Amino acid sequence: MTSMPVESPPKRATLRHRLFRTLSGEYFWLYLLLLPSLLILVAVILIPMLFAFQMSLGNTSIVVLGGRGTISNQWVGLQNYLSLLQNPIFWQALRETLYFWVVSIFIEVTVGIGMAVLMNQSFFGRRIFRVIVFIPWAIPTVVNAMLWGMIFDGDNFGALNDLLLQWHVIQSPIVWLNPSALFPQIPWLSNALSYLGSNLAMNSIIVGDEWKTLPIVAILVLAGLQTIPHEYYEAARVEGASAWRQFRQITLPLIAPVLTVVLILRTMQLMRAFTLIFTLEQFGLPVLSIQAYQQAFSFGSFGMGSAVSFLIGLIALVIAYFYIKRLYREEL
Amino acid sequence: MDAMAAQPHQARPRRTIKWSRVGVYALVLLVLTWTLAPLYFLVITSLKQYVGTIAYPLPWLPTPFTWNNYAIMFTNYSPDSISYRFLHALRNSVIASTATTVLNLVFGSAAAYVLARARMRGKNAITMIFLASNLLPTVALIIPFYVLTVTYLSGLHLYDTNTLMVILYTSFSLGLVIWIMRGYFGSIPIELEEAARVDGASRLVSLIRIILPLTVPGLLATGLLTFLMSWDNFILPLVLGPDSSAYNLPFFIYSLSGQYLHLNNEIAAGGVLSAIPPVLIVLFFGKYIVSGLTAGSVKG
Numbered sequence: 287m288t289s290m291p292v293e294s295p296p297k298r299a300t301l302r303h304r305l306f307r308t309l310s311g312e313y314f315w316l317y318l319l320l321l322p323s324l325l326i327l328v329a330v331i332l333i334p335m336l337f338a339f340q341m342s343l344g345n346t347s348i349v350v351l352g353g354r355g356t357i358s359n360q361w362v363g364l365q366n367y368l369s370l371l372q373n374p375i376f377w378q379a380l381r382e383t384l385y386f387w388v389v390s391i392f393i394e395v396t397v398g399i400g401m402a403v404l405m406n407q408s409f410f411g412r413r414i415f416r417v418i419v420f421i422p423w424a425i426p427t428v429v430n431a432m433l434w435g436m437i438f439d440g441d442n443f444g445a446l447n448d449l450l451l452q453w454h455v456i457q458s459p460i461v462w463l464n465p466s467a468l469f470p471q472i473p474w475l476s477n478a479l480s481y482l483g484s485n486l487a488m489n490s491i492i493v494g495d496e497w498k499t500l501p502i503v504a505i506l507v508l509a510g511l512q513t514i515p516h517e518y519y520e521a522a523r524v525e526g527a528s529a530w531r532q533f534r535q536i537t538l539p540l541i542a543p544v545l546t547v548v549l550i551l552r553t554m555q556l557m558r559a560f561t562l563i564f565t566l567e568q569f570g571l572p573v574l575s576i577q578a579y580q581q582a583f584s585f586g587s588f589g590m591g592s593a594v595s596f597l598i599g600l601i602a603l604v605i606a607y608f609y610i611k612r613l614y615r616e617e618l
Numbered sequence: 619m620d621a622m623a624a625q626p627h628q629a630r631p632r633r634t635i636k637w638s639r640v641g642v643y644a645l646v647l648l649v650l651t652w653t654l655a656p657l658y659f660l661v662i663t664s665l666k667q668y669v670g671t672i673a674y675p676l677p678w679l680p681t682p683f684t685w686n687n688y689a690i691m692f693t694n695y696s697p698d699s700i701s702y703r704f705l706h707a708l709r710n711s712v713i714a715s716t717a718t719t720v721l722n723l724v725f726g727s728a729a730a731y732v733l734a735r736a737r738m739r740g741k742n743a744i745t746m747i748f749l750a751s752n753l754l755p756t757v758a759l760i761i762p763f764y765v766l767t768v769t770y771l772s773g774l775h776l777y778d779t780n781t782l783m784v785i786l787y788t789s790f791s792l793g794l795v796i797w798i799m800r801g802y803f804g805s806i807p808i809e810l811e812e813a814a815r816v817d818g819a820s821r822l823v824s825l826i827r828i829i830l831p832l833t834v835p836g837l838l839a840t841g842l843l844t845f846l847m848s849w850d851n852f853i854l855p856l857v858l859g860p861d862s863s864a865y866n867l868p869f870f871i872y873s874l875s876g877q878y879l880h881l882n883n884e885i886a887a888g889g890v891l892s893a894i895p896p897v898l899i900v901l902f903f904g905k906y907i908v909s910g911l912t913a914g915s916v917k918g
Contacts, residue, residue, distance in 0.1 A: 316735075319732050338762040426867070451675075452675055558758075561853065564856075575757040595757060598755055599758035606750045
């Protein structure tokens with residue numbers, strides 16, 4: 287460590303002295319290495335974010351003529367945010383986003399850990415199995431969307447309808463990707479579920495999304511499982527602990543760190559989920575990200591769109607804060 | 619860590635073996651069906667003639683069989699033909715993903731090295747800001763990107779160019795690269811570097827000759843992750859590059875579905891073709907990707 291530049295200057299040092307020390311130091315080029323990344327960060331992330339905030343405070347609209355756009359931005363203060371918060375559609379979008387998040391995370395915790403535990407058993411062909419399970423994660427999101435669009439197709443040649451009709455589970459094809467209410471026979475349940483953002487299309491979308499994302503959750507949890515020493519289980523078995531007890535008291539606490547990180551990362555992805563929902567539903571399932579896009583690019587109301595996307599960014603940053611705090615607790 | 623490696627399993631009491639065996643194989647079969655059935659459906663759809671995709675009951679073999687869905691992606695090249703659009707999308711995907719990967723590795727690992735080694739005030743704060751920038755959703759930034767590109771920066775003519783795509787993709791994955799590579803640099807003993815410097819190597823030489831070779835697994839992991847992320851991107855071309863000079867494969871496949879005739883077999887063929895590179899990456903380099911993704915969680 288002795289050869290490192292000492293960055294804490296003497297108390298009396300002026301700014302000029304400090305600048306001089308930094309610039310003339312043997313390690314000046316070290317900072318030069320940092321420069322391109324910092325420039326990208328400022329120019330492509332920070333400035334656009336501040337710009338989004340500025341737009342969200344105005345009645346922003348854009349006219350593009352011949353590839354050259356002019357922007358008109360009338361200052362309206364917090365008007366956009368206030369009207370968002372008063373808009374029931376916004377709250378519905380928020381609930382749908384939350385529903386999408388809660389159910390996906392629940393599936394990932396239960397089925398994801400289950401798959402990881404299964405992959406950790408010894409059986410014939412385990413290596414191949416682990417490779418095959420990984421494949422759906424590699425399928426590009428749009429391809430995944432198209433694939434599940436074909437499976438959930440509302441006509442009787444949708445793969446799922448085709449199977450269910452042939453097995454006589456259903457009598458007529460179901461339009462799986464239609465955001466229709468569940469359990470229409472039971473009004474109160476149907477209304478409650480719709481209020482919470484649950485409808486047929488939403489649940490179909492979750493299935494399609496899980497097909498692609500369960501593998502990565504399972505494989506990362508498996509990575510955590512493999513760090514658990516076998517002696518723990520042997521000791522537990524000597525003590526006569528049941529399999530469930532072993533899982534609860536050894537496995538779960540020891541995979542908790544990796545699980546937390548995976549779930550926070552997945553939370554970020556679910557909050558920003560756009561591609562799958564947009565390609566299959568267009569604006570039929572207006573979760574927050576879809577709403578931001580719709581406000582800006584179909585209604586031309588860039589101020590309102592910026593307000594929604596700024597809120598998404600804010601939510602993301604709050605989650606990111608917990609994620610980063612967690613990572614640093616491990617490292618520092 | 620190594621999720622793919624075989625690992626000896628603990629012995630179980632003999633009595634229970636039989637039933638738990640049956641259960642394990644039943645579950646394995648279930649997971650395999652869940653994983654492979656949709657893939658099988660995609661592949662057979664891509665090999666069917668159109669009538670085979672709208673029949674009831676659906677043929678569960680590629681009948682009536684044809685290679686034509688793949689052939690049209692490469693033949694009859696003329697403006698606005700499907701092969702024109704496919705090949706342009708392929709070219710753009712390859713250019714943008716490769717350039718993004720290279721830029722990310724160069725800039726990202728340079729920054730990561732500094733953030734791992736230099737004694738500098740606020741380097742943890744800088745690292746955190748980079749990481750947070752990576753977690754920021756694309757959709758939260760796409761509106762300012764669009765507005766800036768078409769208004770204030772319209773003189774740069776960035777709209778609908780691969781250059782713009784590369785700049786934006788790079789900014790999205792840079793934080794991840796820095797985070798992962800910082801961990802790899804930090805795990806290399808500083809004495810190794812100092813020894814090289816005692817032998818007269820400059821800091822730059824010791825970085826390139828001694829340190830970089832040791833971080834090859836990390837470079838591979840982050841490079842592949844970056845490549846996969848940019849290969850998968852959809853919203854940027856949707857908003858900022860909807861023309862053949864910049865759209866990528868995901869956008870091409872989406873545009874197939876928006877046609878007047880929604881031809882599932884052609885969409886499936888395009889899907890299979892654009893899934894081949896990432897699937898090959900996962901099949902051959904899966905363990906590097908897992909190690910990259912767990913760098914922030916398991917390793918700490």
